[in-house]
Amino acid sequence: MPQNPDAMTNVEIAEVFERIANLMEIKGELVFKVRAYQRAAESLRDLPEEAAALDARGELPNVPGIGKAITEKIQELLSTGKLEFLNRLEEEVPPSLLDLLRVSGVGPKKVALFWKELGLLTLADLETAAKAGKIATLPGMGAKTETNILAGIAGLAARGSRMSLGKAFTAGQRWLTWLREFPGVQRAEAAGSLRRFKETVGDLDLVVACADSPALMAAFTSHPGVVRVLGQGENKSSIELHDGLRIQLWSQPPESFGALWMYATGSKDHNVRLRELAQRRKLSLSERGLTDETGNLLRYPSEEEVYAALGLDWVPPELREDRGEVDAALNHRLPRLIETNDLRAELHSHSTWSDGLLSIEDMALAAFQRGHKVLAVTDHSSYLGITRGMKPEDLPRQRAEIEEVRKRLGDRILILHGAEVDIRADGVLDYPDEALAQLDIVIASLHASLRQPREQITARLLNAIRNPHVDIIAHPTGRLLLDRAGADLDWQAVFQAVQENGTALEINAAPQRLDTDDIHARHAVSLGIPITINTDAHSAADLDQAFYGVSVARRAGLEKDAVINTWEPERITAWLKSR
Ligand code: DGT
Ligand code: CA
Ligand code: ZN
Numbered sequence: 001m002p003q004n005p006d007a008m009t010n011v012e013i014a015e016v017f018e019r020i021a022n023l024m025e026i027k028g029e030l031v032f033k034v035r036a037y038q039r040a041a042e043s044l045r046d047l048p049e050e051a052a053a054l055d056a057r058g059e060l061p062n063v064p065g066i067g068k069a070i071t072e073k074i075q076e077l078l079s080t081g082k083l084e085f086l087n088r089l090e091e092e093v094p095p096s097l098l099d100l101l102r103v104s105g106v107g108p109k110k111v112a113l114f115w116k117e118l119g120l121l122t123l124a125d126l127e128t129a130a131k132a133g134k135i136a137t138l139p140g141m142g143a144k145t146e147t148n149i150l151a152g153i154a155g156l157a158a159r160g161s162r163m164s165l166g167k168a169f170t171a172g173q174r175w176l177t178w179l180r181e182f183p184g185v186q187r188a189e190a191a192g193s194l195r196r197f198k199e200t201v202g203d204l205d206l207v208v209a210c211a212d213s214p215a216l217m218a219a220f221t222s223h224p225g226v227v228r229v230l231g232q233g234e235n236k237s238s239i240e241l242h243d244g245l246r247i248q249l250w251s252q253p254p255e256s257f258g259a260l261w262m263y264a265t266g267s268k269d270h271n272v273r274l275r276e277l278a279q280r281r282k283l284s285l286s287e288r289g290l291t292d293e294t295g296n297l298l299r300y301p302s303e304e305e306v307y308a309a310l311g312l313d314w315v316p317p318e319l320r321e322d323r324g325e326v327d328a329a330l331n332h333r334l335p336r337l338i339e340t341n342d343l344r345a346e347l348h349s350h351s352t353w354s355d356g357l358l359s360i361e362d363m364a365l366a367a368f369q370r371g372h373k374v375l376a377v378t379d380h381s382s383y384l385g386i387t388r389g390m391k392p393e394d395l396p397r398q399r400a401e402i403e404e405v406r407k408r409l410g411d412r413i414l415i416l417h418g419a420e421v422d423i424r425a426d427g428v429l430d431y432p433d434e435a436l437a438q439l440d441i442v443i444a445s446l447h448a449s450l451r452q453p454r455e456q457i458t459a460r461l462l463n464a465i466r467n468p469h470v471d472i473i474a475h476p477t478g479r480l481l482l483d484r485a486g487a488d489l490d491w492q493a494v495f496q497a498v499q500e501n502g503t504a505l506e507i508n509a510a511p512q513r514l515d516t517d518d519i520h521a522r523h524a525v526s527l528g529i530p531i532t533i534n535t536d537a538h539s540a541a542d543l544d545q546a547f548y549g550v551s552v553a554r555r556a557g558l559e560k561d562a563v564i565n566t567w568e569p570e571r572i573t574a575w576l577k578s579r
Contacts, residue, residue: 007052007078010044016077017041017070020086022101023093025108026115039065042233048286048297052078099123103152104227104240113138127153155244163245164481165548166511168194168201171245175206179249182219184212186254191264195317197551199514200481203238203246207264209257209301220249235287256288258300262307263287269322270315277310277326285310318554337554340547342566345374348420348443348474348506348534349543353398354379355388357539360398360415361405366540368413373569376416376441377402381430383422383447390419392435399438414569416440416576420474425449427460429467436469441576443506445474450487458490465497471579472532473498475508475515483512491520495527502579504530504564509549510542518555525562530575532564 008016021037043065044051051074054060060071077083093115100111100123114120117138120129129135130146130153172190179188185208189195192205210216217237221229230238230246238248252260263271264287271285278285282293289299290309300306304314312329316337319325328334346367350356358366360377367375379398382389390398395417402417409415418441422430429436429444436442444464450457464470476494477486498505505524507516513536516524521531533549535542553563560566564575 006081007050008081010047010051013051013074013077014041014044016083016086017044017073019095019098020089022098022108023086023089023095026097026112027089027093028112036067036070040070045233046235048288048291049284049295094121096122100126102156103149104155105148105152110141113141123153123156161244162200162202162482164511165194165197165199165201165514165551166545167245168204169511169548171247172204172206175204175247178223179206179208179216182210182216185210185216187257189261191250191261192248192266195265196267196320197318197548197555199517199552203248205248205250205264207250207252207257207261209254209260210251211253213251213253216251217249250287252288255299255301258302258304258306259285259289260287262303265317265320267321270320270326273322273326274310274312277312281310283309316554318551319557321555335557335559338550338558338560338563338566340550341371342560342563343533343546343550344372344568345376345565345572346372346534346537346543346546347374347376347416347418347441347472347532347565347572348378348508349375349537350379350420351377353377353394354390355538360401361408362540363537364405364409364413364415366543368409370543372413372543374414374416374572376418378418378420378441378443381419381421383424383430389422389430392431395419395435395438414573418442420445421464421470422447423460423464425452425460427463429464429470433467433469436467439469441471442469443472443474444470446476446478446487450478450484452487454488454490457487458493461487461489461494462497465494465501465503468501468579470501470503471576472504472506474506474534474536475513476505476520477515479515480512481514486515491523495524495529498524498529499527502530504532507531507533507549507552509533509535509545509547509552511545511548514548514552516552518552521553521556521558525556525558530564531558531562534565 017037018041021034025034043063051060055075055078060066060074061068073083073085097111097115100106100114114126118129118134120126126149130149135146135149136142172194176188176190179185187209189207191207193201194204214234217232217234221232221237221239225241226239227242228240230240235251238246240246250260250264275285278290283290289297291297307314313332313334315325315329315334349363351358351360351363364375380389382391399417402415406415418439420443423444423446424430425448446461465473477489479486505516507521525531533546533553535545537543564572
């Protein structure tokens with residue numbers, strides 16, 4: 001245990017050394033001097049124990065990558081939190097130059113030129129100089145360099161942002177395929193927020209069990225798609241791609257894969273709880289395993305074994321947010337979460353009768369091929385902006401077509417005739433009650449005027465909920481993730497109304513929606529409100545996105561029975577009739 005609780009952590013010390021290495025490189029110091037600080041930073045990041053503890057036992061100089069000179073600097077940082085050497089260096093090399101390194105394609109050598117030849121000090125200086133054509137006058141640079149720098153500066157703004165779960169998942173699959181084909185990789189999996197299916201993802205965390213990690217890390221950081229290497233070590237590297245996507249790759253030998261996967265999956269808060277449990281058992285938890293008091297490292301090939309060593313049941317990744325799952329795992333009370341292949345019904349879909357791509361028959365066949373026993377065809381009403389919506393007078397003709405398809409498909413799949421009815425800005429539904437009464441299932445949803453004040457937009461939604469024909473409220477807030485904020489709903493009023501009316505709330509599975517979200521879905525189920533997970537499919541491929549919606553339900557802790565789509569057809573039709 002460190003004597004001084006405020007002492008700097010290994011990561012903080014590593015950051016100081018990385019700062020020194022960058023400043024020295026800009027200054028033009030010899031490569032081997034720069035490299036010494038980079039190596040020290042790497043080994044600090046990989047240390048299983050705090051430097052303070054090693055120092056107390058006099059063992060720091062023996063750590064590979066940390067010699068006598070570096071040990072003295074670590075000691076100065078541990079006791080004072082500062083480093084005289086760094087202060088002097090920052091007087092020689094302005095630290096604002098470090099910001100320039102964040103621009104993709106700009107390394108220390110270029111920064112040194114910008115500084116020494118053009119006197120540039122800040123990012124803003126660099127942008128001005130590039131626009132004025134001054135960069136092209138430097139040796140070895142041209143108009144192309146300027147264009148790249150300006151694109152890189154523009155990319156910086158985007159880099160702070162997060163990506164949709166859909167983009168993260170697709171990119172993650174592609175990179176996992178690449179990793180699994182790499183020689184020596186025995187296993188490659190997603191970790192971090194992607195594995196937890198958080199609704200947006202910052203960077204991708206991927207983990208591998210690999211016998212030859214250095215070769216993999218070298219290939220990873222020199223992959224042709226890489227524009228910047230954000231960090232490179234023996235067991236961990238981080239890259240940025242042309243489109244701003246960042247990937248962190250973690251590697252351990254197969255014996256430690258369980259601990260690695262668990263550590264890199266997080267969340268950070270979940271990990272903190274696990275570390276507390278480990279400490280109570282006089283163990284310390286890292287991505288390599290559990291270390292006991294004698295410094296002996298216990299390795300675990302699977303996550304189950306790490307959890308078991310801490311006295312816990314294995315926790316599904318979607319629950320790892322420190323929302324009570326650790327206590328539940330201790331007491332063997334984790335829920336049996338719903339799974340994608342529990343789904344038997346798609347209750348929200350579109351055909352060529354509105355803006356879908358497929359005929360009713362083709363949609364029904366696509367749903368059948370995916371194991372569904374029920375498909376509700378719920379084309380749009382003709383609200384403002386949807387030119388291809390249906391008028392109430394079209395419904396009987398659509399019903400006739402459904403009857404035809406039912407005859408042709410026989411008992412393969414039950415087709416329900418429904419509609420997705422827009423809730424107009426004044427709260428009135430797009431179809432009159434006589435039209436709604438003809439339908440097997442009615443979905444109501446908000447599409448426009450989402451910026452109305454809370455009271456007004458909530459009243460609009462309540463109006464739909466109170467209509468006895470309405471069975472489901474689709475994507476309640478109307479949000480589009482990373483794009484358009486949803487309605488400012490009074491959720492308490494919404495919950496109360498759906499509870500009174502027996503209406504179901506939809507988790508819309510489209511990854512740009514994921515609406516109802518996990519928090520509200522959890523609360524809804526605690527109140528006994530039925531949930532339905534739908535893809536809102538406009539094509540056959542859309543039906544395959546159901547797992548995103550299931551992941552929201554899993555994050556909400558839902559078991560199968562809470563979700564209407566898992567019910568047998570008879571139970572679904574009975575529920576519809578009972579309303
Ligand atoms: P993101 O990328 O913002 O969507 O969210 P995450 O959860 O993927 O977080 P990220 O990428 O910062 O870190 C990946 C995992 O690494 C995280 O889920 C748990 C682990 N981790 C990161 N920082 C810490 C930390 O300070 N302490 C512990 N115990 N674990 C951490
Ligand atoms: Ca991440
Ligand atoms: Zn829809």
